[in-house]
Amino acid sequence: MSTATLAPDVDELGRARFEELIAADEKVEPTDWMPDAYRRTLIRQISQHAHSEIIGMQPEGNWITRAPSLQRKAILMAKVQDEAGHGLYLYSAAQTLGITREEMYEQLLSGTAKYSSIFNYLTPSWADMGSIGWLVDGAAICNQVPLCRASYGPYARAMIRICKEESFHQRQGFEILLALMNGTDEQRAMAQESVDRWYAPALMMFGPPDDASPNSAQSMAWNIKRFSNDELRQRFVDMIVPQAEILGVTLPDPDLRWNEERGHWDHGALDWDEFRAVLSGRGQANSIRLGKRRRAHEDGAWVRDAARAYAGRQLSEVAS
Numbered sequence: 534m535s536t537a538t539l540a541p542d543v544d545e546l547g548r549a550r551f552e553e554l555i556a557a558d559e560k561v562e563p564t565d566w567m568p569d570a571y572r573r574t575l576i577r578q579i580s581q582h583a584h585s586e587i588i589g590m591q592p593e594g595n596w597i598t599r600a601p602s603l604q605r606k607a608i609l610m611a612k613v614q615d616e617a618g619h620g621l622y623l624y625s626a627a628q629t630l631g632i633t634r635e636e637m638y639e640q641l642l643s644g645t646a647k648y649s650s651i652f653n654y655l656t657p658s659w660a661d662m663g664s665i666g667w668l669v670d671g672a673a674i675c676n677q678v679p680l681c682r683a684s685y686g687p688y689a690r691a692m693i694r695i696c697k698e699e700s701f702h703q704r705q706g707f708e709i710l711l712a713l714m715n716g717t718d719e720q721r722a723m724a725q726e727s728v729d730r731w732y733a734p735a736l737m738m739f740g741p742p743d744d745a746s747p748n749s750a751q752s753m754a755w756n757i758k759r760f761s762n763d764e765l766r767q768r769f770v771d772m773i774v775p776q777a778e779i780l781g782v783t784l785p786d787p788d789l790r791w792n793e794e795r796g797h798w799d800h801g802a803l804d805w806d807e808f809r810a811v812l813s814g815r816g817q818a819n820s821i822r823l824g825k826r827r828r829a830h831e832d833g834a835w836v837r838d839a840a841r842a843y844a845g846r847q848l849s850e851v852a853s
């Protein structure tokens with residue numbers, strides 16, 4: 534048998550095995566055959582997720598030096614460091630699909646790769662640390678818990694640890710807002726003003742409505758995505774309404790009401806023009822975030838050089 538006839542057979546066996554794994558809801562591992570489109574979809578999704586974790590360090594890192602107490606500073610530092618860790622697990626998971634770390638950095642720094650639009654909003658008040666933890670990490674949890682069962686093994690396994698940490702992040706944000714809501718009138722007003730700014734952008738984190746989300750069906754067929762954007766958004770709204778009540782904050786949505794028939798909270802329309810504007814680079818902080826990341830990358834060149842030189846020396850010692 535010539536290799537020309539052998540190659541398609543290998544591919545066919547691989548495809549059959551891949552389809553079996555997906556049908557049985559089992560994990561696809563890096564050494565398994567997978568369709569190019571599945572690989573490309575995962576590289577795009579996991580690398581965008583990694584970029585979001587890394588860029589997401591900035592809006593909160595901005596407050597570390599101004600946190601109101603030593604304890605708040607320690608908690609915030611731990612939270613921001615967790616986000617760096619999430620970025621690193623996810624870059625490693627994406628690398629198992631055949632893309633290099635350098636390629637992913639290049640895509641982020643050149644602006645060709647996207648990251649979550651939520652991080653292009655500014656954080657002018659301390660209460661924003663509360664709103665980010667409660668609403669942004671809260672939305673991330675709703676999005677990410679189902680990803681612990683994603684069909685690609687390295688991604689699913691990374692998500693398990695990430696979700697445990699996100700759950701701590703959400704509680705710390707909630708606790709910041711709770712302390713403010715139990716404080717002075719000024720502190721309560723600060724918390725409410727911040728929730729007013731973050732509520733709608735947090736709801737938009739789940740992406741466009743289902744009828745405007747063309748790639749979702751394929752991702753669901755591949756067991757990467759388990760619930761639609763609107764289903765996940767609904768879970769989030771149902772989760773935060775009772776929490777807002779405990780906090781004593783008002784969610785800025787006049788159309789928010791309990792729908793007895795559906796057994797869910799209805800929410801008002803979202804401003805998708807704003808979402809698209811921020812996504813296309815016209816948000817409050819797009820250029821600030823990317824500029825800072827580029828400078829950090831340049832400033833870190835000596836660390837990468839030193840690590841490479843050290844690794845080279847270790848190798849030559851082993852060889853000699």
Ligand SMILES: [Fe+2]
Nearest residue numbers: 586615616619
């Ligand atoms: Fe994270």
Ligand SMILES: [Fe+2]
Nearest residue numbers: 616670699702
């Ligand atoms: Fe987080």
